[in-house]
Amino acid sequence: MASPLDLDQLRTFVAIVDTGSFTRAAEEVFKTQSAVSMQVRRLEERLGADLFERNGRAVKLTEDGARLLTYARRMLALSQETLLAFDEETIEGTVRIGLPDDYAERFLPEIMARFVRSNPRIELQIACETTSSLIEHVEKNQLDLALVCPSKTHAWTEIVRTEPLHFVTSAAHSVHEETVLPLAIGRQDCAWRQVGIEALRRVGREHRILFTSWSAQIVTSAVLAGLAVSVLPECALRPGMRVLSEGEGFPRLPDFEIALMRGRNSHSSAVTALMQHIRESLQNLPTNPPDVITTRVPETRMIRSQRLRPGVGLAGW
Numbered sequence: 001m002a003s004p005l006d007l008d009q010l011r012t013f014v015a016i017v018d019t020g021s022f023t024r025a026a027e028e029v030f031k032t033q034s035a036v037s038m039q040v041r042r043l044e045e046r047l048g049a050d051l052f053e054r055n056g057r058a059v060k061l062t063e064d065g066a067r068l069l070t071y072a073r074r075m076l077a078l079s080q081e082t083l084l085a086f087d088e089e090t091i092e093g094t095v096r097i098g099l100p101d102d103y104a105e106r107f108l109p110e111i112m113a114r115f116v117r118s119n120p121r122i123e124l125q126i127a128c129e130t131t132s133s134l135i136e137h138v139e140k141n142q143l144d145l146a147l148v149c150p151s152k153t154h155a156w157t158e159i160v161r162t163e164p165l166h167f168v169t170s171a172a173h174s175v176h177e178e179t180v181l182p183l184a185i186g187r188q189d190c191a192w193r194q195v196g197i198e199a200l201r202r203v204g205r206e207h208r209i210l211f212t213s214w215s216a217q218i219v220t221s222a223v224l225a226g227l228a229v230s231v232l233p234e235c236a237l238r239p240g241m242r243v244l245s246e247g248e249g250f251p252r253l254p255d256f257e258i259a260l261m262r263g264r265n266s267h268s269s270a271v272t273a274l275m276q277h278i279r280e281s282l283q284n285l286p287t288n289p290p291d292v293i294t295t296r297v298p299e300t301r302m303i304r305s306q307r308l309r310p311g312v313g314l315a316g317w
Contacts, residue, residue, distance in 0.1 A: 007079055009043040010072040012036055013051065017069055020059050073284060081118035091119055093270030098127040098134040099147040102216035102236040103258070107147070111281040115274060122270045130214045132189050135261065144266035145275060149191045150259040157259035161282040163233040165192060165253040171242040173226025176250070184211035184222035184230045191256065196231030199251045258282065 015025040016036070026033045044051050051065035061069065099107070104126070112124065127134070127143065134146040150157055169176040181200070185193040200207050210228045213219055216236060222228045224240045233256055237243075244250040260278060262271070 003046075005046065005075070006039075006043070007076065009039045009046075010075060012039045013043060014069070014072050014076065016040070016052075016059060017061065017065075022059065077114060081114065091269050091273050092121040093268050094123040094125060095145065095268075095270050095274050096125045096127070096143045097145040097147075097274065098129060098137055098143045100131060100134070100214075100216070101128040102232075103147050104128050105216065106235040107282070111278060114281070115277045119270075119273060122273070124274075130187065130189070131191070138261050138263050141263055141265055144263050144268075144271045145278075146261045147278070148259055148261050150257050157261045158279075159257045160260045160279050161258040162255050163235055163258070165195060165231060165233050165256045166237070167196065167229055167244040167250040167253065168223060168232050168237060168241045169229045169244055170224055170226040171240055175226050176229050176244055176248065179206065181205060181207040182210040182228040183207055184213075184219045184228035185209065186219070187212055187214050190214070192231045192233070195253060195256075199253055203249065203251050205249060 012025060012029050012031070015028040016022055019025045019028055022036050022040075023033055026036045029036070031039075040051065047064070047068065049064035049068075050062050051068060053060045053062055108126070112126075116122070116124065127137065129137070131148040134143065134148050137143040138146050147160075148157065150159060167176075175182060183196070185196065187193070197207070211218065211222045219230050219232075220236070220238055223230045224238065229244065231253065232241075246252055260275060262275060
C-alpha cells in the first residue's frame, strides 16, 4: 500500500508557491533553506515528478507542480478543518452575511460550506440582495458582513478580489449580431450596467434594454435563451455563454472589484473568523473552475483554459 503524502512537505510546497521563493518560504515555515529544498526533493521523489523548473532563482511550477497545487491546498484546508472540528475552544456565535445572488451561486457552495465544516458552532444567516440594499443593511446593523461592489462613499470596505468584466452572449445564438443590441442587465444602480452601457455609447453601438432585473438567474436565462446580451464578471459566467470580443464590435471592459464590508459594531470573533476565511478563500479561488471553462476550436477538439478570452465559449448545458 502506498504511503500517504506528508502534510508538512505539502505545506512547504505551497509556501514556496505563495511567496515565490525558497528563501522566503523557509522563513514562512520556520525552516532552513536547505531543509526546504530537501522537503521538495523528497516530495518529488514520492510523486515521481518534477514540481519546479530549475531556472536560476526564479520559481516556476511545472505542469505536474501546478496540478499538485490544487490538491495540496485542499488537503491542507481539510487538515485544518478536522483540527478545528475537534477543538473544544471552537468559536461560537451567529454571523449575518449578505451578498448578491450571482456571488452566492459562485462562492457560497465552496467557501461557506468549508467554513461551516471547520466552525460547526457558528450559525450563518445569509441574505441575497443588491449591493445598494446590502450596504444599507450593514449601515443599519442588520448585517455583520456583506460582499458588495466597492462604494466610494464607504471607506470601510476592503477589496478582496478583482475579476474581468465581459459582454457575453449565448454560444448557440447570434443575438449579438442584431442591429439594435438587446440587453439583459441589472437595475439602474447596477455598476456593471452603467459600465456596459457607457462602453456601448462610446463606440456608437445602438442598443435597447430588453430585461432589467437584479436577479442573476433571470439575466442568465435571458442570455442562454439567446434573447439578449449581458455584462457579467467571470464569476457569473455559465456553461453555454460566450465572451464577445473587440473584433465583434464589443469594447473591452475594465476589471471590477469585489469588496468585503463589515458593520461598525460587528467585532465578534465569529465575524472576524469569517472575514479572514472569505479573504483567504477569494484570493486562492481560480477565476473560473478549469473543469468548466473550455476553449472552442474547429472540429471537436477541446482545450482547457484557466481564464476566458474574448470569443471563448463554455460548454453547453
